[in-house]
Amino acid sequence: MGSDEGLWGSVHLHIRASSRLSGLYAAKAFMIWRKLWCPLHLSDAQRLRARKSCGAMDISNKGPIGRLTSKDTKQTDDRGFSDQSLNGLRDYPLGSVRYVATRPPGLSYQMGGCGIAALISLDGRPVAGDKIRSMLTIMEERENGLGAGYACYGLFPKNREDYCMQFFFDDEDAKAKVESLLGEHMSIMRDEKVFTRKVKTLRPPYPIVWRYFCQPRRSKEAVGGMDPGEEDHVVNLVMHINDQVDGAMCISSGKDMAVFKGNGYSYEIAEFYDLPRYSGTLWTSHSRFPTNSPAWWAGAHPLSLIDWSVCHNGEITSYGVNRKMVEMAGYRCTVMTDTEVVVYMWDLLVRRHKLPISAAAFAMAPWTYKEIELMDPESRRLAMWLRFTYREAFLNGPFSILVARGQPVPTLIALADRKKLRPLLVGQSEDNRLAYCASEECAIRMVDETARTWQTNAGSPFVAQVGKGILRDGSEHPFKVVRE
């Protein structure tokens, strides 16, 4: 356990950056009571500097604190709130069911706010997991202990060409069922238990977390003489397992990547998986503040399918429409969240329909028709047809998403909705080795005091690639190819 600091902070303004919408300013200013449980290997002074650069101010030091259990000594902050009132969401009634790999009954949609953070190594040098953990855990108001997760790319150099299929199992029975299915459709090169450890504050049940490195075994008979292609073979298998096998959920299935997620605070999940033991070239992360969903391990973000993973802060008001589109394309919704649909949509538009990333982003967060009229004729044609053809791909409502893709080169995409209703900030280190994305500036300052930060435009994607650098900074014309 670390120390706790109470901080009164006046938080920086989020300016809704949009060169295209009527100049609206959404100014959020909160007075914040921050309790910083600090698992980080940073000095107090460093942490303080990260805070101060966001306008926060240290006023006192409080004693050690356990954040969640009601047996902790009751502490009261200056406004009279007790820890229990802040953590009451975690006090499940005795005997209440918590879900791991089994879908909670009746679940059809999850909503709420979230914190997102990502970092990408532009020069290809791997980064250890404690950095992303620092970025995510600092954004405390953005989570309430009901889910957090991390995705890491470029972390299995020895098995780079194998699909790493990582599962949550409720029990050995589910594991056996999945293994027989895997044996049928894949050649398992190697499998191992994913390292996990008990975390005092995380209430059981814990899932069995297991990973299999495998190669698709595509028997002609299995698919009626038609070969769907390697990726679709894996996609179909994942969909089948998540839909049909009780007590098992495939949480990631891409090459050279894995997802580490669960039902808890971001720092608990990092501790559960011992995140610093992993290094990768691209990290994304997510912490949840759900308003309605039961505790469900598999429902946490990132949600992932083959080489895609998505962390999503938002509530898609067009979910019913978007879901139709992916179901028409053969995807099966098993997690029942709007985020899941976003994953499938990127897979459909970019991998299967071969749209350039910014054209896919345009379909999801298009310009208005009035703005399209101002484009040059060729761009106007493309814009009209993207909107008309992919009307079901339009993600309406507030969102900021981090999309990572592992193949052919690990790529990070960050995109905010076309009205910029949820925060998204981008940064680049002084030496140009790293790029960052986050909901809040403090997340970037936490790990890089001198980074250059900027806001992407509403609906305009930030795109960066490992080894290539930043391809789009989020201010470009959607149909101009900026850097190959």
Place this chain on the structure above:
Amino acid sequence: MPERFVPVINYNTCRVCKRCVNECSYQALDFKDGKVVPAGGCVACGRCISVCPASSMEIRTVPSQFPPHGNWTERIRRGIYAQAGSGGVLLSSCGTDGDHPVIFDDLLLDAAQVTNPSIDPLREPVETVTLLGGRPGKVDVSENGVMRLEGGEKPIVVMDMPLMIGHISLGSVSYNTQKSFFMAAKELNIIAGSGEGGLHPDFYQYADHICTEIASGRFGINPEYLKKAAAVEIKIGQGAKPGHGGHLPGEKVTPLISQTRMIPLGTDALSPYPHHDIYSIEDLAQLISVTKEAVEYNKPVGVKIAAVHNVAAIASGVVRAGADFITIDGFKGGTGSSMRVIRDHAGLPIEVAVAVVDKRLTDEGLRNRVTVCAGGGVRCSADMIKVLALGADVAMVSTAPMVALGCRVCQQCHRGLCSWGIATQREDLMQRLDPEVGAQRVVRLFSAWNEELKEVMGAMGIDSVESLVGNRDRLRYQGPNPKIAEIMGVKHIGEGWG
């Protein structure tokens, strides 16, 4: 037979100007012994009330003169007397006036609170632009310094609202009525249907905003009629009379109509019930191909069907046959003349029809290949919003704009005596409708609806209409029959999002 309505004149204030007597096209008023008196046959069209300068006119519903009976209603008995007297089928007009449940009214709309912001259409863009046409399902983009659309485009119509004025033929309504609608469609930048009565040469100037119709009677079809229009629609059926063809009583076939339709003067214009070159789905596919060929692939070609019990499978067949758009006309759709037995007893309510069609097309992976228009019982902006949320890209309305022109829904269109100059061919009556004024009233009505659509979408946190289309998650059912909700794919009130 006892009268149903009776005009009552307040003789204390009546100025004896006799305007009401002159204006009553049904001759239900007479002038005797120096005063205006009822002459029988009042249909409650309300014309006399609107022209009375002294506000001395009132129409009263005569209390039933039949001994009360819960089963043998007055309506049933009147029908028997009429048929016993004439030996004919009962004709009627407008949509069914039966006491059917209105599913629209059992649906409640959603709104955003806290977890996502609602949008204020007065301050931020909320889009209602709607595109009509076939959809490719996939776009090819080339990357060569600049992204470009690869390959050919299909024809589309860009409209400013998800609304179209339905098909109302010249013949069923007057020249001035059609002119009002076409002028309004042009000003609103939406589409109006020509109906199956051809297109008068005067109206070619509005052709960019007209969807012409190929019906089984093939009235008034020539190359120009097809090529100049914004879109072409093959009419298979109509919601008010599924399984029947158009019916224009001979009284309405004046020289103007006979020229436009290319039919003899004074004859009933009865469209065959089927197209006699379409006896099955593959024949429809051929007619769609022929039509596309005729318009040189420059216009969307659609198909209109009446909502019947198997509508979902039929719609899927129609899309597979190559239709760029499909129009579904519900059970409560209007008509200028229809057999009452069909109008009141055959078909499927549009709320259910559009939901099952949308679902079926989605299940078959066809929904992103087609534009769906739906109407037949859309009375107000709330109905329009709900029909969109149930799965229509475009809401088709016809009776509402006629009401905007003055129609009182007296259900006498088939008699051709419309005192408002709407559903008539009599020159003197037609002149009561000024197309300029009529067009303005329709423009104002639809603009108001569109504003209400934006307000509702904004409240839901949706800023473009395509994200409302088929978004049944944002509806809840509060009616008496949850089975309907289940079929429509709409959750019950009290059920959240998960």
